[in-house]
Amino acid sequence: MALFRRSAAVAASQPSPAARRTANDLRPGEAATVCCLKDPQMALKLLEMGCIPGTQVRLAGRAPLGDPLMLVLGDEEYTLSLRVSEAITIQLKD
Amino acid sequence: MAGATQDAVRPATPQPGSSPSSAERLPRLALIGNPNSGKTSLFNQLTGLNQKVGNFPGVTVDRKTGVAQLGGQRWAEVVDLPGTYSLYPKSLDERVIADLLYNPLSPDYPDFVVVTVDASNLRRSLLLFSQLADLDLPAILALNMTDMAAERGILLDVPALERELGVPVVPMNARKGVGLAALRIIMADRLATRPPAGRFWQPSAELQPLLAAIRQHFSLPNDYLALHYAHQFGQLHFLGEDDRAYLAQVTAQYGFESMTQQAAETVARYAAINELLLEVVTVTRTERREPASNRIDKVLTHRVFGYLIFLAVLFLLFQAIFAWAQYPMDLIDQGIAALSGAIQAHFSGPLVRLLTEGVIAGLGGVLIFIPQIALLFAFLAVLEETGYMARVTFLMDKLMRPFGLSGKSVVPLISGLACAVPAIMGARTIESWKDRMLTIFVTPLMSCSARIPVYTVLVALVVPDESWLGIFNMRGLVLMGLYLLGLGSALLSALLLKTVLKARERSYFIMEFPVYRWPRWKNVGLTIVEKVKAFIFQAGKVIVAISVLLWVLASYGPGNRQELAEAQVQQQATAQRWPAAETERRVASARLETSYAGTFGHVIEPAIRPLGFDWKIGIALLTSFAAREVFVGTMSTIYSVGQDADLGTVQQKLANEKDIHGQPFFTPVRALSLLVFYVFAMQCMSTLAVTYRETKSWRWPLGQLVYMTGLAYAASLFVWQLFS
Numbered sequence: 001m002a003l004f005r006r007s008a009a010v011a012a013s014q015p016s017p018a019a020r021r022t023a024n025d026l027r028p029g030e031a032a033t034v035c036c037l038k039d040p041q042m043a044l045k046l047l048e049m050g051c052i053p054g055t056q057v058r059l060a061g062r063a064p065l066g067d068p069l070m071l072v073l074g075d076e077e078y079t080l081s082l083r084v085s086e087a088i089t090i091q092l093k094d
Numbered sequence: 095m096a097g098a099t100q101d102a103v104r105p106a107t108p109q110p111g112s113s114p115s116s117a118e119r120l121p122r123l124a125l126i127g128n129p130n131s132g133k134t135s136l137f138n139q140l141t142g143l144n145q146k147v148g149n150f151p152g153v154t155v156d157r158k159t160g161v162a163q164l165g166g167q168r169w170a171e172v173v174d175l176p177g178t179y180s181l182y183p184k185s186l187d188e189r190v191i192a193d194l195l196y197n198p199l200s201p202d203y204p205d206f207v208v209v210t211v212d213a214s215n216l217r218r219s220l221l222l223f224s225q226l227a228d229l230d231l232p233a234i235l236a237l238n239m240t241d242m243a244a245e246r247g248i249l250l251d252v253p254a255l256e257r258e259l260g261v262p263v264v265p266m267n268a269r270k271g272v273g274l275a276a277l278r279i280i281m282a283d284r285l286a287t288r289p290p291a292g293r294f295w296q297p298s299a300e301l302q303p304l305l306a307a308i309r310q311h312f313s314l315p316n317d318y319l320a321l322h323y324a325h326q327f328g329q330l331h332f333l334g335e336d337d338r339a340y341l342a343q344v345t346a347q348y349g350f351e352s353m354t355q356q357a358a359e360t361v362a363r364y365a366a367i368n369e370l371l372l373e374v375v376t377v378t379r380t381e382r383r384e385p386a387s388n389r390i391d392k393v394l395t396h397r398v399f400g401y402l403i404f405l406a407v408l409f410l411l412f413q414a415i416f417a418w419a420q421y422p423m424d425l426i427d428q429g430i431a432a433l434s435g436a437i438q439a440h441f442s443g444p445l446v447r448l449l450t451e452g453v454i455a456g457l458g459g460v461l462i463f464i465p466q467i468a469l470l471f472a473f474l475a476v477l478e479e480t481g482y483m484a485r486v487t488f489l490m491d492k493l494m495r496p497f498g499l500s501g502k503s504v505v506p507l508i509s510g511l512a513c514a515v516p517a518i519m520g521a522r523t524i525e526s527w528k529d530r531m532l533t534i535f536v537t538p539l540m541s542c543s544a545r546i547p548v549y550t551v552l553v554a555l556v557v558p559d560e561s562w563l564g565i566f567n568m569r570g571l572v573l574m575g576l577y578l579l580g581l582g583s584a585l586l587s588a589l590l591l592k593t594v595l596k597a598r599e600r601s602y603f604i605m606e607f608p609v610y611r612w613p614r615w616k617n618v619g620l621t622i623v624e625k626v627k628a629f630i631f632q633a634g635k636v637i638v639a640i641s642v643l644l645w646v647l648a649s650y651g652p653g654n655r656q657e658l659a660e661a662q663v664q665q666q667a668t669a670q671r672w673p674a675a676e677t678e679r680r681v682a683s684a685r686l687e688t689s690y691a692g693t694f695g696h697v698i699e700p701a702i703r704p705l706g707f708d709w710k711i712g713i714a715l716l717t718s719f720a721a722r723e724v725f726v727g728t729m730s731t732i733y734s735v736g737q738d739a740d741l742g743t744v745q746q747k748l749a750n751e752k753d754i755h756g757q758p759f760f761t762p763v764r765a766l767s768l769l770v771f772y773v774f775a776m777q778c779m780s781t782l783a784v785t786y787r788e789t790k791s792w793r794w795p796l797g798q799l800v801y802m803t804g805l806a807y808a809a810s811l812f813v814w815q816l817f818s
Contacts, residue, residue: 040353045602047360048180050218060388064397065492068603072388075377078215079388079607081488086604 023071023090026059032092033057039089049080051090120161120171121285122202124194126226127210128219129177130608132238136210136268137174138620140278145620147628155190156522158624165279173202179218181225182325182356185599186527189329195229196322197332198315206232206284208277210268213243213250216375220367221360224294227259228318234284235263236277241270242609246385249376258370260292269614294366295359297321304348311340325352387481387609394485404489407477408508414469415512416543422465430458447649448642456641459721460634463515463780467629468622470509470516474523475621477505479613483523484605491603497585498592500524500603503533507584510540511577514781515633518788519625526601532588534788535798538781539584541577541773544722548772549576551726555748556765579773583805629784636783644720647690659684686731691716705771705807706764706814718777725772767814775806 026032034055037043050073051057060070060079067084125140127133137145141160148157158174175194176187183189194202207226211219226233235255243250256263262280266273297305297317308320327333327341345352393399434450477483483505491501499507502524509517517537524530541549550573557569650656663684667677686692695712702712714728730744751759776782782795789795 040357041600042602044182044353044356044360045184045604047357047364048182048184048221049604049606050215050221050364052361052364061391061395063395063488063492064400067492068488070391070395070488070607074217078218079391080604081484081607082604083491086602 021092021094023057023059023087023092024069024084025092026057028059028061031056031058035091035093037089038091042086042089046086046090050074050078051080057090057092120169121205122171122173123281124173124175124202124204124207125210126175126191126207126222127177127236127238128179128212128215128222128606130606131177131210131212131219132236132268133174133177133210135614135617136208136236136238136266137172138617139268139271139274140172143620143623145624147624155187157190163278164285165275165282168282168285170205170281170285173204178222180222180360181229181322183329184602185525187525189331192322192326192329193331195226195231196319196326196330200332204231206234206281208234208236208281210236210238213237213240213265214246214248216243216248216250217364217367217371220370221363223259224363224367225318227261227292228294228316229322230316230319232284233261234277234280235259235261236268236273237263237265238268240265240273241267247378249378251374251376255374258292258373269611269617295363298358301348301350301355304344304350307344307348308341311344312337321355324350325356385609387607390610391485391607394482395488400485400489404486407482407486408505411470411473411505412508412512414473415466415509415516419465419469419512423462426458426461426464430454430461448645451649452642452645453638455645456638459641459780460630460637463513463629464626466513467516467519467626470512470520471622471625472618474505474520475618476613478523479611479617481608481610484607487605488607497588498529498532499585499588500526500529503529503588506533506537507540510537510542510584513542513544514538514540514778515629515784516625518781518784519629521788526597527599528592528595528597528601531595531789531794532591534785535591535794535801536584536587538776538778538785538798538802539580539587539774541580542722542778544778545576545772547723548718548725549573549769551729551744551748552760552765552769555745555760556762576769576773579770583774587801587805628787632787633780633783636786637780640779640783641720644691644717647694648686648717649689651685651689652693655688656685659688682731686713686728704814705810706767706818707771707810708759711768715771715775715777718772719779721780722772722777761818763814763817766817767810770813771806771810773806774802774809776802 020035021032023032023034034051034053034057036053037046037051046052051071055074058072060072062069068081069084069087071080071082071087072078073080125133125137137158137160140162144162145158145160148159155176160172160174162170162172164170173194175191178184178188178191181191181195183192194200194204195207197203209223209226211223223233223235237250237252237255240250250265252263252265262284264273264277264280266277268274301321302317304324305317305320308314308323309317312320312323314320314323323330323341324345327338327345333341394403434454437446437450437454474483477486483502486504487501489501490504494500494503503521505523506517506521509520514537517540518534521530521533521537524533553569553572553576557572560568562568562571660681663677663680666672667680672680687695691713692709694716695709698712698715699707699709702708702715707715710729710732713732714725717728718725726744729748748760749758753759776799782799785795785798786792
């Protein structure tokens with residue numbers, strides 16, 4: 001169900017800098033590199049849990065209701081579970 | 095534990111002349127590490143049954159300590175610190191670490207720390223270690239889960255790691271106890287020589303003036319500690335008002351930005367760790383195979399199977415605390431009754447009655463919970479140990495969030511259907527303070543098993559045993575309605591409280607998914623022992639005290655009214671030639687009516703009359719406080735039903751009760767009003783006692799008492815006024 005949440009049209013309608021993809025935009029199984037962390041407080045938590053800019057993240061799946069989601073960090077090192085509200089603070093490199 | 099102290103050899107500087115009785119303390123070591131790094135397993139391996147649960151001063155965090163034998167017949171006290179990812183606390187639990195480690199004057203200040211790290215996640219684990227090392231704390235690295243690292247093809251060069259870190263590194267498998275002997279010996283060595291570990295990171299030059307000022311003001315041993323004072327002064331309990339004011343002023347003066355500095359520090363530390371690990375770690379496996387855990391997750395968090403499996407687990411849990419616990423509970427009940435009987439058979443007098451009907455009955459009221467607590471925590475420990483609990487949270491979070499609860503609230507709430515006492519203790523797994531308080535507060539609204547006798551008696555009394563639409567049994571429907579009423583009120587109350595209660599900290603949902611593992615039965619066993627002990631010694635005191643008080647209220651009356659009433663019944667008995675059993679029943683009834691409890695019933699009658707209740711029900715409301723099922727016993731005494739308090743007779747007596755117009759007293763509406771009252775009312779001293787123990791404040795149990803009783807009153811008032 002999560003596949004349909006962000007249609008291409010919505011993404012295209014946003015201006016370029018704001019349209020940077022977040023961890024919440026990943027398709028199941030898709031991997032990308034962390035670019036930056038938006039929310040300063042959340043960033044501190046993410047940083048100490050090993051989610052630093054430059055790390056690869058892969059969306060392993062979502063809970064049946066679309067939220068929270070499962071993110072695998074680095075080279076399959078470990079899995080984090082986080083809410084959508086937390087995942088959108090993780091911005092990805094294009 | 096006392097035995098252990100006697101054998102202790104003072105490690106630091108043995109003084110042969112000092113008397114053995116002098117209260118010189120054992121050396122103290124603190125266990126610290128990431129969540130899921132095997133810290134608890136190591137603590138259990140080191141201390142076994144020599145564990146004690148206390149309190150960190152000023153906070154509600156359990157302080158687990160134990161005595162461990164080190165190498166060479168030395169002993170040390172071990173403090174188990176909450177799991178954390180860094181020294182910058184993100185939750186209330188984690189703050190006790192700062193309070194402990196930043197104050198060398200603290201009585202708990204450790205002589206050295208043992209840092210547990212997950213060898214398969216070395217990069218992240220070393221972040222915490224590097225911070226501890228920069229504080230100049232003597233440390234040992236317990237390199238845990240080496241088996242898992244090997245499985246993933248991660249090879250670690252332990253001597254190189256030791257060289258790079260400058261501290262002893264002990265490869266181990268805490269769950270199986272591998273490497274424990276080596277750790278004990280190295281810990282004993284550590285007590286004698288304490289070279290500080292190497293430095294990882296230095297605060298930047300621009301911070302130097304600020305740090306120098308703080309170091310001087312507090313005479314701190316190093317810059318990094320001064321930096322933590324600058325970051326965290328608002329949360330350090332040991333600092334006085336003046337100190338905080340000074341730190342607030344000096345950080346503002348130098349334009350210190352805590353969050354920016356923290357982020358920069360963490361990134362810099364990771365860079366340093368990455369470099370270090372290049373020398374230490376070799377990954378041999380090149381082909382990438384999906385870990386077994388991920389494959390299991392595909393099933394356990396599946397949108398259909400995930401919920402079905404969770405439902406099955408809940409069902410099993412419910413069966414355990416509902417049905418299986420019944421056998422040992424019956425045994426405890428019979429044992430207590432036999433003990434009271436034996437004492438009463440051999441001795442008599444008011445003191446004996448106080449002992450048997452007050453103290454021993456109260457003790458029975460405490461012991462009766464042990465099977466349920468033990469079973470629930472056996473389940474919870476297995477769910478946590480295997481890593482399944484994290485998946486439950488994952489599955490249920492979205493469903494619970496609209497009510498201000500989190501995925502972790504589900505298990506306590508469901509357990510509340512059996513008994514609120516273990517359920518509230520189970521809420522400990524919820525890290526967020528606000529979520530946990532909400533869960534504890536609303537759990538008693540779930541209809542527990544003690545309400546069942548009340549429900550069945552009253553429902554059977556007024557609801558016909560007929561079917562509705564040909565399929566649904568009316569009594570079953572009403573019963574289900576009562577349960578749903580409880581569930582609905584719990585969720586709505588959480589929603590209400592969510593808006594009232596202010597969060598004390600930013601709460602994060604983010605957590606690591608632990609890898610699936612088989613449970614360690616030793617850990618499960620120790621959890622059960624710890625929880626049962628905590629309940630008996632902390633909540634048990636309150637329960638016994640209230641039980642004795644209730645007994646006094648129901649057994650004694652003001653002045654000689656009880657004696658007069660009894661004499662009157664005796665007279666009637668002689669005049670009307672009642673059989674002895676009948677006389678006895680009437681005497682008991684008359685004595686209860688003229689007791690303090692009876693007086694209480696009469697006094698509150700004006701207040702409960704708008705609900706449709708009379709003074710007799712008032713007495714039952716008071717005595718129900720010992721446990722809700724006491725309602726049935728009280729009703730049977732007050733309606734002089736006598737000793738054979740089987741439900742049928744109680745029902746008949748209640749059905750025969752007439753009001754002043756000669757109509758049946760228990761009309762459907764009156765019974766419904768009473769039922770609704772029992773759904774909502776807080777009538778359980780054990781729940782209040784355990785809420786006190788879990789929140790460490792009387793505010794919460796009093797809040798429950800006032801809120802739930804108020805809710806019950808309002809609901810009953812509504813029912814009676816609207817329908818009668």
